[in-house]
Amino acid sequence: MAEESRDDLLQGTLDMLVLKALRLGPMHGWGITERLERGSKNALQIGQGSLYPALYRLERNGYIASSWGVSDNNRRARFYELTATGRAHLVAERQAWRRMARAVELVLAMGE
Amino acid sequence: MASPLIHRMRVKLAFLIGGARRRELEQRLADETRFHIEMATERHVRSGMSAADARRTALAEFGGRERWKDEARDEYRSLFVEELGQDIRYALRGFRRSPAFTAAVAGTLAAGVAALTLAFGVVDAAVWRQPPFADAAHVSLLYTKRTAPDGTTRTERWSYPRIQLLRKSARAFSLVANFSPTTLNIVDGGDPESVQGEIVSSQYFPLLRVVMHRGRAFEAADDDAPGRAPVAILSYDLWRRRFDGDPAVLGRVVTVNGFALTVVGVAPRGFRGITDKAELWVPTTMAPSLTYPEYLTTNQNFISVVGRLASGADLGAANAELATLGPRINAELPPNDRIPDEVLTSAAVSLNAARLDASTRRALFVLLGAVALLHMLACANAINLLLGRAAARRREASLRAALGGTTGRLVRHYGAEALVAAGAGSAFGVVVAVWLAPFVAVPANVRYWRNFFGSIGAFDTPAGGARVALFGIAIAMTTALVAACVPAVGLVNLDAQQGLSSGARSAAPGGASLRRPSARGAVVALETALAVLLVVVAGLMVESFSRMRQTDIGLRTDHLLTFWVRPSEVAIPPRAAPQFISKLIASISTVPGVVAVSVDGGMPLSGSASSTLIVMGRPVPPRLDDAPPIDRHYVGPDHFKTLGVPLVRGRVFTDADDSEHPRVAIISETAARRFWPGENPIGARVWFGGGSSFDRPDSSAEIVGVVGDVADEPLDGRPNRASFYTPYKQFSYATRAVFVRTSIDPVAIVPAVRKAVASVVPGLPLYDVQTMEERAGGSWARHRFDAILFATFGIAALVLAAVGTYAVVAYAVGRRTREMGIRMALGARPESVVRLVVKEGLTFPAVGLAAGIAGALAVTRLLAAQLYGIGATDLRVFGATAGLLIAVSALACVVPALRATRADPLEALRSE
Secondary structure: OOOOOHHHHHHHHHHHHHHHHHHOOOEEHHHHHHHHHHHOOOOOOOOHHHHHHHHHHHHHOOOEEEEEEEOOOOOEEEEEEEOHHHHHHHHHHHHHHHHHHHHHHHHHHOOO | OOOHHHHHHHHHHHHHHOHHHHHHHHHHHHHHHHHHHHHHHHHHHHOOOOHHHHHHHHHHHHOOHHHHHHHHHHHHOOOHHHHHHHHHHHHHHHHHHOHHHHHHHHHHHHHHHHHHHHHHHHHHHHHHOOOOOOOHHHEEEEEEEEEOOOOOEEEEOEOHHHHHHHHHHOOOEEEEEEEEEEEEEEOOOOOOEEEEEEEEOOOHHHHOOOOOOEEOOOOHHHHOOOOOOOEEEEOHHHHHHHHOOOHHHOOOEEEEOOEEEEEEEEOOOOOOOOOOOOOEEEEHHHHHHHOOOOOOOOOOOOEEEEEEEOOOOOHHHHHHHHHHHHHHHHHHOOHHHOOOOOEEEEEEEEHHHHOOOHHHHHHHHHHHHHHHHHHHHHHHHHHHHHHHHHHHOHHHHHHHHHOOOOHHHHHHHHHHHHHHHHHHHHHHHHHHHHHHHHHOOOOHHHOOOOOHHHOOOOOOOOOOHHHHHHHHHHHHHHHHHHHHHHHHHHHHHOOHHHHHHHHHOOOOOOOOOOOOOOHHHHHHHHHHHHHHHHHHHHHHHHHHHHHHHHOOOOOOOOOEEEEEEOOOOOOOOHHHHHHHHHHHHHHHHOOOOEEEEEEEOOOOOOOOEEEEEEEOOOOOOOOHHHOOEEEEEEEOOOHHHHHOOOEEEEOOOOOOOOOOOOOEEEEEHHHHHHHOOOOOOOOOEEEEOOOOOOOOHHHOEEEEEEEOOOOOOOOOOOOOOOEEEEEOOOOOOOOEEEEEEEOOOOOOOHHHHHHHHHOOOOOOOOEEEEEHHHHHHHHHHHHHHHHHHHHHHHHHHHHHHHHHHHHHHHHHHHHOHHHHHHHHHOOOOHHHHHHHHHHHHOHHHHHHHHHHHHHHHHHHHHHHHHOOOOOOOOHHHHHHHHHHHHHHHHHHHHHHHHHHHHOOHHHHHHOO
16 A cells, blocks of 8 residues: 555546546446446446445545435435535546646657 | 455454444445446346346456455545554665664654753752652741841741740641751771761651661650760661671660760661761750750751641641741740840741752753753754655655545655654653663762752752653653654645646756745754754853853962861860860871961851951941951961962961960951052951950951952852951861862872871861862862753754754755756856855754844843853853854855755756
């Protein structure tokens, strides 16, 4: 956890993506994976093994809240929604990400 | 990472702790999993799979269900403890990578914590800890307060008749005991020896709740009548030393001051009485035989009294009673024992409070305060170092924040690192302090407490003890928390954006400015201010000591042996004293290597007998006590030759100035100037207020000479007192300070001098044998101690402040290598770059300097009582301090600046 690893990077990114997915409206875990897959044109396959830990972590940090609800097909499902803190966090994350991406791109474009 | 097994066990353990929440969580995990798999299955069915295949695929996709549940559980719970453990492991790894940094932080804090804990131990021992007697908090010291018609008050002890009345009437005290310190000569069980003793009443031992090691304490019957009880009690040490711890010592007759006393008891080990130096106790009723014939009958108030508060009574009640009891006791005494025109009351103070005077308390708190400042400086330095390290890691922190690390997590992460270093250092400091505490006593010769008439021990020997350890632990914890949290919070407060962008372009203007307000800048200013305070104090102390060293004490200190002889007044009354002294001087004079011998009633620099002066032909005040006070000396004919005091005019004493010849006196220059300004005092006639046979107009003496001033009193910055010398042959007591001027090493002739003294009075010991140089050194000891101690603090403070400034400037210069490179490339001269760095680098030290000077002006007046020949706001010391701080801070800036100018401009540009 304390060591910087690939997991850290993925985790941070996944958190941001989950927040973004919930920005569109409250959704259950399954729906979130669908949104992310659709949004990335199936480029991102979200492993459930990472999704739920991410949801629980985000909830613990107060970025999202959850409650039981009923799904489209009338099943009992846990719905997640973005909190105000989560919304602000997403904005910050997104800015940071843009800077990072630009910086990385600049570096990669060096000498081209 | 811990092994999976351990990880699982930890998770299980955590689950055992949170019962209801755990069940709820498990249910939720199961429900969510089921829903997810059902949805996945449906999707697979929609894409054409059979129901069974779809479900199998969905399950496979989901992966090891149990594994992710563990992870989810981990995320759900607060992982504080676990993460903290990781942080600490991470910190330890970091420290292995930079041991010098870790050692600097931990070492600085260890030294600070240890010094502060030790200083606390010293103050605790001297001020707060009760003297080592059972329930000492309820023991009070009783004294007499005399208020003169003009309103001035004097504190005195008690006369024996008044003690007896007090004991009869006082209700607030369950026991009232009297005691007085004395020197007793004992000849049994070895060489004649002069030991400290106490003359005590029978209540003394029960009051202090002392149970004899052997035999009995004094009994009420021992107090009945003078001379009725020729008994003595030995200290444990004296018993072991002189009687080999022989149990048969009880009942043995020993000779004390030439008087046979029967040993009835041996005091418990370690008990040395309220004076803390007694080795022999005798009953009050034996005092007239052993020391002073009028002990039980005189109206002089010279006997100390202690009382144990009765149960239910407190000091306030005791004082209320004593306030009315004092005048009543006075009224009951026979008229000739009363002091005319004075209001006399009595009062009590706790034994603990009485053992230390106010100025000593203040001096000790000054010491504690200085060490506390030093410790603050050490903390500031550690924080500075940690902030520097944190700043160097801004980018790492920003990245972590951007990647989803929470604020609390980051504070913990960096806090843990600092906490480990600070905590380890502080803990080590406490251990060192507790271990050293019993050894760190204020050296005996620099104790400057003048306790209650010298009759109470200081009881200030430090000992570790739980209180000191607790204080140390509290200080260590506070220190570690402050040193750890300030940098961590400071670091995390940088938002991600700032960290990343300044990381990307570290040469941004102002990005590492030495002038913009910043946490490190504030720390540097604080460090400088603290250093200024400590250096000013050190300067004042050192200058004080140096001025004392340069003070002319009026005599030649080399080749001069000094000691006391103290035969009891019973053995040699004043009328026999001149003859005894003549024999003593004659005997010592025969020792080879002796040039001259004289005697006096006191030692230079340690106090003289005093009296009052009446000049013939001038008005006599109605009360002799109101005449001008002067110092009185009864000396030998060779006195001024022996001490090396110059004769200014007239003549010195000769052998012929004896009781058969006219009374003569010699005065000091100060006396001549004060009482005969612009006149020639030779031929004037004087007599004195009391204490000698020169106490009537018809026993006046003619002034025959004027000699140089000698410092009779300990040097304290006040002008010399006026001294009046008369020949011992015309009046003296037998207890004398003896001075021996030698042509050889004065220490070498001590055995021969001992023999010469014993040939006059067999068994008469020499007491307090020292050369005059040792005595002078002893009188400076306190100032020397202060000077060395505070100079050490000052130097440590300077070094810490310089390191602090250096660290900040070096860091900023490092960040601006590129800017420096460009400046140099564009033709800036190295000097101008150095000047720029120094100018900017001195900003925060300058702020600190101003604050430090202001602070010093405010606090140094607390030191006034400890200074000699120098004001507490001495301009030169303050000026020198300011100069020194500027020079040291500038040096701390110049070093990194020079390094910057040596950087290759191209290299600097490329380094980004």
